[in-house]
Amino acid sequence: MTVALETTNLVKQFGGLTATDNVSIQFEAGARHALIGPNGAGKTTLINLLTGMLKPTSGRIILNGVDITDASPQRRVRLGMVRTFQINQLFPDLTPLETVGLAISERRGDGADFWRVAGTKPGLNQEIADILDRFRLADVMNAKTSILPYGKQRLLEIAVAIACKPKVLLLDEPAAGVPDEERHEILSSIAALPKDVTVVLIEHDMDIVFAFSERISVLVNGGVFTEGPAAEVARDPRVKAVYLGESLDA
């Protein structure tokens, strides 16, 4: 098995708080890998470190054999690692059509093209349309993103990342806050990703986690609490305790 993405002894401190505590984790190529843990366990922080939105206090990050610890976020995207956000991060003034088109242009290396009118590259519109259809955004493609209902915005949040054709996709609670009908669309689009794409999923809903993942890592207090095949982790009483403890605290 080849490793697509790995960290060694990754640490992130916010002042006195250790949000990521000596994490060494491996994601295999083509894996369906879930990252779970109670609120504040450091899941989002780990994604921020992996994608370069935060600089680690110490430790290394290797993507397909390349040390990317000091690489810029956009370089990591070009190397094939793309994320979605727990809280939607969209472009309020652009339409879904433009947003998806922009992501595709950028991936194709046409993003800095400033003389060609957007959308006149051959094949581009069909590619945009396929993604809009897949995420049921076709009917709102010309509406400003800022006025879309939350469910549509959430679909767009995921669609943009897919438009980047990632090799490694990091999904931070993609179905959070989404009503059941649209939840299904998001999950099926994730299930439909090509087998060679490495998918890391952060999710609180255990049904989704077990339906999706082959492997699970459990983060607690910034560190890897346990890790293993999905069925094993599901049976682990300590994992249940962690979650139970959390729900009692909350």
Next chain:
Amino acid sequence: MTEPTPTAKLAAQGILARARWHPLEFVFWIAAFSAIWLLPNKHLILTEIAWLALFALSLDLILGYAGILSLGHAAFFGVGSYAAALLAKHGIITEPVLALVAAGLIAAVVGFATSFLMLRGADLTRLMVSLGVALVLRELANKFSDLTGGADGLQGVTMEPILGRFRFDMFGHNGFAYCLIVLFVLFLAARRLMASPFGLALLSVKGNPLRARAIGINVDARLVTIYTIAAFYAGVAGGLLAQTTAFSSLDVFSFDRSADLLLVLIIGGTGYLYGGLIGAVIFKVMQDYLAVLTPQYWPFWIGLVLVVLVMVGRDRMLRWTEPVRTLANRLDWRAKGQGQAS
């Protein structure tokens, strides 16, 4: 190739929305160009409006499309102004159009060099940095008075005819036509730029730099590029001032000029390219009218307008234009033979 799907056909139409011309835009430019024949005795003030409009367009490129707030945009205006005046005075490039391009390029070099200072920090930091750059340039122009004429301004500039044919006459007829054509050409270029993937990327950076990075956009490179282009535009605007007045003085760098410019853009609105143009017309006409009426109260009036604009909101003040816009939209659809497609 296979037949595009229905969605792809809609996408092909929709993505050209920003590039499509609105009927009111034709009206605007026809009105502007007809002023050449219809308002011959107003050409001097119209000339000022034209270069101010270009200058404001330049600020709109960075403020309206990239979210960079600047209080020192006069820096590039000033560099362009002195460059154009010096090129003419020393006979380095005597043909005005070429000299104007050169002035813009020189301003662009300064813009590129200082753009890196504008990458970091929040709005306030950028505001202060831009202000500082303009102040430094003004002091430099003051210090090198052998070259620039210092506080007296750069005297003794004589302008050759445009393209070797059209003299800058004292009534400003040719000067206005020249400025208007330059404005129009650079406007077209800006319009094209903003309908391109590059323009969309800028808007995305303005709207959400975090996500822009997350889809692979090199945010810093985009900001440097647009800042440099805007400096070119501002330099050309300054060059136009120098060429049409055959003069340049330290006040091209002044803080007032940068602040007025922001005002022009606030009056006209940002982010749709016409804001600076419309703002320039309103600003100059108001200045002209009020300054004649009560010269010493000009700052009072402009201050009042600013407060009212911000408090009442431009949208509400412009509500009266709505019927016109609705009508124009309807004509637009009819012309294209389509209803409200989506």
